[in-house]
Amino acid sequence: RDLAPAMRRQLAGVDVVAVHRALVVGCQSVALSAPERRMAIEVGYRRGMSKQLIAVRLGMSEDAVDRSWDRIKARARESGGRVPVRGELAQAA
Numbered sequence: 001r002d003l004a005p006a007m008r009r010q011l012a013g014v015d016v017v018a019v020h021r022a023l024v025v026g027c028q029s030v031a032l033s034a035p036e037r038r039m040a041i042e043v044g045y046r047r048g049m050s051k052q053l054i055a056v057r058l059g060m061s062e063d064a065v066d067r068s069w070d071r072i073k074a075r076a077r078e079s080g081g082r083v084p085v086r087g088e089l090a091q092a093a
Contacts (some may be wrong), residue, residue: 026057048087
């Protein structure tokens with residue numbers, strides 16, 4: 001078990017369970033990597049969560065959440081991918 005944290009850092013990818021837990025309970029109990037934090041912001045916005053709530057749950061400022069959201073959309077445009085829309089998951093439910 002002592003080796004598990006070291007192995008986690010070596011693995012590439014995003015732990016979607018950690019992202020979900022951070023959005024539900026907050027970052028105090030879940031440590032997120034930079035890619036996981038980006039995914040949490042995108043998922044939070046797509047779920048229709050407020051910027052204030054996302055900031056509190058991830059331990060960030062509201063301005064940092066806004067900047068990350070703008071970068072997420074810019075990357076999607078640059079790559080020719082689908083640009084995420086705020087609240088689209090909440091509307092689909």
